[in-house]
Amino acid sequence: MSSKEKTARSVALEQTYVHDVYEQLDAEGLHNEPWPKVEQFIDELEPGSIVCDIGCGNGKYLDINKSIFNIGAERSFKLSNIAREKQNEVIILDNLSLPFRDESLDAVISIAVIHHFASTERRVCALQELSRVLRIGGKLIISAWAMEQSHRKFETQDVLVPWHLPKQIKNPDFPISKDVFDYDVLSIYNGSYYNAKEESNTNFKSQKEINKKRNKFRKRKSLSTDSDSLTGSETCYSFIRRALQKLSGGRRLAMNRPWFLENWSNCTKTNNQKKYMDTDVCDCYDCIENIKDLPIELRRIDDFDVQLDIKFNSASTTTMSSFNDVSIRSKSVSNLRLSETECRSVSKQSSMDEDVKSTKSEDVSIASTNSLKKPKLVKQKKSICEDEMDELLDEPKDMTSSNNSPPEYKVLHEKYHQKQRKSVLKQRSLNEELMSTDRLKEKEQLKRNIQKQASLNEEYITQRHVFDSIKDSIFTSKGFHFIKMEFTNKIKNSTTNIEKVAGSSLKNGFVRIFQNWKNSDLISPTIPENESMDTFRKKLPYIEEKPNENTERRSSKEESSDSSKDSSLQSDTSVDSEDSFASVIYVPKSENMSPILSPGPISPRWKTTTAGSSLFSSLPNSPKIKQSSCPTSPKFKQLPLSLYPLTKQMSNPKPATDFHFCEKADNEFSYKDVAPSTKRQLNKTLAQKYSVQQIPKFRRTVNNTPSMANQAVETKSSTSNSNNTTTIEIPIITQTMCESPEPKETPPVDSRNERLKKIREILSKNPNFGSRTKDKSFPIVRRSSITNGKVEAVAKPLPKLLNLELFNPAVDDLDSDSSCISSPDSISDNFMAINCEKQSTIGLPDAVYGPVYPMKKTLLEAAADVANSLDQTVQKVIKYSPKAKRKVDTNEVMSILQRKYVDNEVLSESFAWPENWNEECHKHLTEFAEQISEKLLKQIDHYEEKNEACNESGYSDAYIARLSEELNDLTKISSEIQKQNEYLNKLSSKDKKLMQKKERQKKLLCDQCDKQQLGSTCKESSRLENCTCENRSQSDIKFKSLKNVSSDNTASTTPSTTSSSATLVKDLEMKLNGHDNISELSSCSSNINASDSNGFEEDPIPLNSNRGPRKSLTKNGGKTCENTNSGTKALSTSSTFNKSTDSSDSIESVISNKTGQGKESSEETKSQRSLDFSLTSNEGSTASLASNMEWKNIKTTTPGGGTTSDSKKPRLQNTKKSFNNSSMDELSEKLLAEHNNEKSSESLDSIQSEKNSGGEITFHRYYHVFREGELDNLIEKYVENLHIISSYYDHSSWCIIAEKVRVWTI
Amino acid sequence: MKLITHNFLSSKCMKGVNVGFPLKISASDVKVTEVDFNPEFVARIMQKIDYPALYTATESIGHLEDLPKQMVENYENDEHFLKKVHHALLQLEVINGELICPETGRKFPITNGIPNMLLNEDEI
Known part of the structure; x- marks a missing residue:
């Protein structure tokens, strides 16, 4: 190492850990008490001596002796200024280049300086400089930190010593x-x-x-x-x-x-x-x-x-x-x-x-x-x-990617165990000098294994071809039903006794269910049963990680295992063995990988196999579901875009197939083929089907339901109570609530039923199967599952399907994306899928429930109640469901209502099928269906009445007055907004782009306000903002009066909207009119929708009004925050709303346009939000989508709660109230959280904030602590003309008093 | 920076500088502060002072007043002279300005009465 490098390093070190530190410390950081011996030294100097204290610090030695002239020398600007303030003569200098004449000073004081030099060379240089400026006979006192200190030990001489404050040092x-x-x-x-x-x-x-x-x-x-x-x-x-x-x-x-x-x-x-x-x-x-x-x-x-x-x-x-x-x-x-x-x-x-x-x-x-x-x-x-070193470094990597265990794919868990062990061995071996040979071998093995694994997947898939269908049918049906049953039981309990459920989180319930299922179904002998719970728990994080990984399953697992070995170990096994319920839960994510791996082989294979039978035609859908769901989620997580369109299309056709599936089995294939077709077609078909064929679909299901009923009876059978059968359906509803895959569920069920049929045909010979089917007792089901265990090895793919459907809720909590993924089947989902894709996770879950909700309102409510008591995450998911109300197309409302009844009928019919099997069951079912229908009717009536009452009372509400006032002030507001724009421009000069966007939007808004004429996009954006406002107001009102809100909004908004709508664009007008008409015509749900739509339309006014003053005044950061947040939500809602309306009109192009607009508007809103943040400085960036999502959820929940408050049961109402309260609390919490988050994010950027938040900073000073005699040696060896007079230990330092002598060199 | 300090300053440690003394003063702000006069102290200091440098320095900052160009003989007893020297050495303070290396012209800024004699790495 060259001397240059050394010096450079030393300089850097000193700069960082000496100079900079002293530069940042205040006077308090210095030990203020002068050392007596130094004082004595100074006092004993001759009067009139010129003394320079090099490293004077704050100048504490500069005024000890008045009879001498003290020059303080310091390198730190800060300290020198401090010393200067004491009327001392101060020079800024460096000990290494003292700017003094030779032999000019009478005395030099160097206290606690030498030890800051990072190299002996520099220490010597410093000493030599001290000596140089000292006159012959001049005296020098040097002190340097001692390595041997009473209160601390130094392992080495070069140390970085933390330095808070002098008090705290000890x-x-x-x-x-x-x-x-x-x-x-x-x-x-x-x-x-x-x-x-x-x-x-x-x-x-x-x-x-x-x-x-x-x-x-x-x-x-x-x-x-x-x-x-x-x-x-x-x-x-x-x-x-x-x-x-x-x-x-x-x-x-x-x-x-x-x-x-x-x-x-x-x-x-x-x-x-x-x-x-x-x-x-x-x-x-x-x-x-x-x-x-x-x-x-x-x-x-x-x-x-x-x-x-x-x-x-x-x-x-x-x-x-x-x-x-x-x-x-x-x-x-x-x-x-x-x-x-x-x-x-x-x-x-x-x-x-x-x-x-x-x-x-x-x-x-x-x-x-x-x-x-x-x-x-x-x-x-x-x-x-x-x-x-390299080898060592490579080692860990190898281990991560290594799989030394014999590759038996079916015994994956074993394999992983082995792998784990292997890695351990490697680790051990590391330290032993095992090396090249072993390592090479291992590497080769690893490579082989990896290849094997890759190939294994294919093999695995192909081998299972035959069994897949059977397995699918069995497992899906079985597990599905089992889960359903558990679910229903849970729901029942929850509905009947919410408090009980409240204690336990939904997840836990799921887990329990799964555990039961797993225990019962546990097939693979390799997996220990006791593993289930622990594995499950441990899996959760693991699986959460998974979605992010698009890579191979293996690799992800390996990584995870590497990261967390214990958990990964178990998780791996469990995941691989899909038998365990836990694995099922997470499968959806894992599936993301599997489809990628083998999407091609599966679908075509199934096609071929199922080609003969129309029943199986449904099967291809399920894989499609997988694929679609998988790609969608990854897409959100930025998977390859290539998958994206495909998934969309896939998801779209599926519902269609479901609907038509009974009519034309072949159509499904056509649909598949059509899948690649453009969105519009799909949408068209969807819309058509949605509006027209919805009912038939259910009938179809009825027709198909025989199989389903069979399944139900077979699997669950036994109990055969009406409750049970109903429960079977209920779980679906609940699931829809949680996941929104309701429509989706039915088709798979159908497919499963068909599969079951086929399986029966094929496997009728199988005694186990027969016994299972005829077993009506619950435990028997387990047995059957166990029997399935034989086929078990094949089971994997199907459970995945189950997983997708069932567990998405849980997953949804983790990933909002998954929810969208999970519900590709439902029409609303399709729309939503588009929305989601375009909006990118903003509006996903909202529309999903649209169609479903009206159908199973009561159920939803009950489920909502349950959800209330459940975990937050679950709550969020459920919260969407109430919101779905709004999203239901007004045009379709009636149809939906009809559907409700139809549904009930269907249910009854479907349950009627079991009659053959069990008359009692049928009885119960019919009764239950009737009850449900009655309840629904009651509820609807109730709701209508309430709405009317609300409408009437609503006009008198203060809120309306406020709105009108705001309307009147519109012009003022617009002007204010303009002012704001200017202000914003000034303030947010940082983000010019954002500003520009903002300005654009603002202008648009102003134009809106002034002219009442909106370009489509302009209107969109305004709408969104308005929605924000509207939602905000709505939420507020709801907090005040829960039930009046929607009606009020509708009442107040409608006139304004109608008036303003006259000049609106055609499409918009159409929408509005349709909404108004619908609102007039239809009852509750339509009202809700209309209110929403109206709110959207009317939004510009209140929004502007609210926004303007708030911004200009920057009164309430929190309010602005809320507005902004709600803005995002409004975005989603509006987009969904648009979607629904469009769908009702069956204008595909409009949809696309709308979505695009929505996207733009969302972006604009985002930018606006960011601007707002800059303005108010309360809010941070829009980057935190999650928080926004949460916000949205909350918002949605609040209105939903209000709407759902119509429910018949007082208890439910109470719960809803509490729900609203909780949502309010959540709102506040979220606000705070957001604030905090933003603060934190900002703090990351700015050090100061970090200082504030992070707390005290500890400075480290570099010291070279001197051993005893080291300093003396240095002086004697390198500074010849210094004669050491005395050397002593004082204040943890080695002190030397030396005198410069004339050295005669001969 | 008092002129007494200046009298000891040098740019000798700079690369290529042989003597570096006396540094020229380019004062933009000079302050006169009252300092108790101690003839013995001044007399002792005078032994260590380079008087010509002091003279030029005092001259350069425009406060020469009637400081004799040549050091007076037997100044120990010449209180008048000592007072003048006292004034020049201890009472004149350059608050803002520059010190200029006579050989290289390197300027050392004086701010707030503190001369910054730090050198860059390449100047050593």
Whole structure:
């Protein structure tokens, strides 16, 4: 290493850890009490002496002796100014280049300066400079920190000492210091300290590292605590590995020589160093008290003769000053001998530990004894070490991607277990010098395995071809029904007794159900049953991760396993063995991968197989569902776009097929083929089907239902209570509530039924099957599932289907996207899918429930109640359902209502089918259906009445008056808005683009207000904003009066809207008229829709009014926030609304346009929002879609609650009220959360904010602590003309008083 | 920066500078502060002062007043002279200005009475 590099490094180090630190510290940071001995030294100077205090700090030694002339010299501007303020003569200078004449000063004071130089060279230079400016006979006092201090021990001489405030230095509680320690080390290692001119920057970085560090810390703690019985080889390993990786990476960047590699290679040799370590370590135990203010040790920063090198050993790097680290080291030392001897004889784990420790200790020892080493030797070692290094680095990767276990695909879990073990072995082997041969072998194996895996999938699929259909039918039907039953039971319980359910989260319920199912159905012998619960729990996170990964399943699993080995282990097994319910739950996500892997083979295969039978024609749909759902979700997560259109189309055709499916089995295929057709066609067909054929569809289902009924009876059978049968349907409803796949569900059921039929035909011979079908008892179902276990191996794909349908709700909570995915079948879903795709996750779930909701209102309500008591996430999902009301097309409302009844009828009919099987069951079913229909009728009537009442009362409401006022003030508002625009322009000069957008929108809005004429897009945007306003107002009103809201809105809005609508664009007018007409004609739901639509139309006015004053005044940040948030929601709602209207009109082009517009408007709104944020500075960016989504959910829920409040049962109403309240609370919470989030996000950007939020910053100063006599030696050796008068220890420092003498050189 | 300080300053540590003394003063703001006169102190300091440098410095900042160009003999007892020197050395303060290296012309800024004598890495 060249001297230049050394000096550069030293300079950088000093700059960062000395100069910059002092520059940021205030006077308080300096020890203010002058040292008596220094005072004495100063006092004893002759009067009239010219004394320069180099490194005067705040100038505390400058006024001790009045009879001398003191010149304070300081490098820090801040400190020099402080000293200057005390009327001292101050110079800014550098000790290395003192700007004084030679031999001009009578005395020089250098207190606590020399130890800040990062290299001996520079220390010597500083001393020489001090001597140079000193006159002959002049006196010099030097003090430097001592390595041997009473209250702290330094492992090395070069340390970074944390510095809060002088008081706290000895305080053991340093909250931040630890982290900063770690950070400092890391930063240095990454070579960032060169760039880290400002502590703040470094701190920023530290935030990221902290977590890792803490983990390490914990691990280390654990290690230290049970150091005697260390079994955590993995932790140890991972710890080491991470450290190595980081260090190596940093090392390469910053330093040429891999220091720790040498140490590594030396592991086996150096006994001397170990001994050294022993001595060193012993002290460390005493340091417990001072752990936290222990300095960061920079090893080998200055090897005097060797090289200037900043070095950390691995141990010290990770935790430099942590006691845990020390303990580890100590332990390693103690075990060193043992480790060497035992390494091979003892269990590998222990050896691993020992090795790790030994290596660590080696590092430490080497570092501590660094001075003993010679650079050349080190370099020689380096090459070897580097190779090893690379290997080591590669190791972890290999392990991650490695699968050493024999590749038996069907026993995946086993495989993974083995793999796990293998990885462990590797880890162990790491430390032993296993190397090239083994590793090569392993690599080859890995490659092979990977290939095998890839091929395995195909094989697996192909092999299963025959069984798939059967399996599908059986498993889907079985599991499905089972789940249904459980679900229904749950729902019943919940509806009847919500409080009970409230305690347990929905998820738990699901889990339980699944567990039961799994236990019952558990087929694969390999999977232990007890695993289920734990695996399930552990799976959750794991699966959550999955959606993000589009890569192969294997790889993802491996990664996950690598990251979290324990959990991944179990999760892997469970996931692979789809038998377990837990796996089923998550499957949807995992499926995302599977379809990608083998989408082609499955669908065509099924086609071929099912070609003969029309019944099976439905089957292809299911795979399509998978695919569609899968791609959609990934799409949201930015999967390849190529999949995107396909998925859309796929999802669209499916419902169509479902509807027509009974009519023409062949049509399905045609639809499939048509699938690639454009959206418009699909939409058309959908619309047609939706409006016209909805009813027939259900009838079809009825026709098909025989199979379904069979299934139901078969699987669930037994109980045969009307409740049960009803429950079968109910679960669907509930599911729809949660997921919205209701329509979807029925078709799959049909398909399953058909499949079942076929299966019966084919497998009628199978005794188990027969028994199962005829078994009516619940437990029997389990048995049947068990029997299925034989076929079990094939079961995988089908459960996936089930998963998609059933568990999306849970998944939905995690990913809003999945909900959209899950419901491709429903017409509304189709629309939504489009919306979703275009809006990108904003409006997904809203429309989904549209058609479904009216049908099963009561059920929905009940479900909503249940949901209320359930987890938040579940709540969100359910919240969408009430909102669906709005989204129902007004045109279709009537049809929907009809459908309701039809549905009931259908239900009754479908249940009637079971008559053959069980008359009682049929009875119950019919009764139940009748009850339902009655309830529905009652509810509808009730609702109508309420609406009317609301309408009447609504006019008198203050809200309406306010609205009218706002209308009147419209012109004013517009002007205000213009002003605002200007203001905004000024304020948000930062984001010009955003500003421009904003301006555009604003102008549009103004035009709107003034002219009442809206371009389509303009109108859209305004609508959205208005929606925001509207929603906001609605929510407010609802908080006040729950039920009046919708009616009020409709009443108030309608006139204005109608008036304004006259000039609106054709489409818009059509929409409006249609809505108005519908509202007039239809009852509750139509009213709701109309109100919504009207609200949308009317929005511009209130929005503008609200927005203008708020913005200009910036009164309520919170309100603006809410508005903005609601704006997003309004976006979604409006878009959905548009969609629905369009669909009703069956204008495909309009739809596309609308969607596009909606998108644009959404973007605009976003920009607006951001602008608002800039204005109010309360809100951050729109980036947080999740929060917005939540907001939307809340909003939707609030109106939904209001609407649903019409429900007959008082209890329900109460619950709804509570629901509303909860939603309110949620709103506030969300607001706060958003604020916080934004704050945090902003804080990330700005260091200052981080300072504010992050708390106190710990500064680290670099010290070279001097050993006893070191300073004396330096002076004697390099500064010849200084004669040491006295040398003493004072204030943890070595002090030297020297006199300059004339040296005669002969 | 008092002129006494200036009297000890040098740019010698700069690369290529042999003497670097005395630094020229380009003062934009000079402040006169009252300092207690201690003839013994001044007399002692005078032993260490480069008087010509002091003279030029005082001259350069326009506060020469009647400071003799040549140091007076037996100044220890010449209180009048010592007072003048006292004024020049201790009471004249350059608050803002520049110190200019006589050889390289390198300028060292004086701000708030603090001369910044820091050098860049390449100047050492």
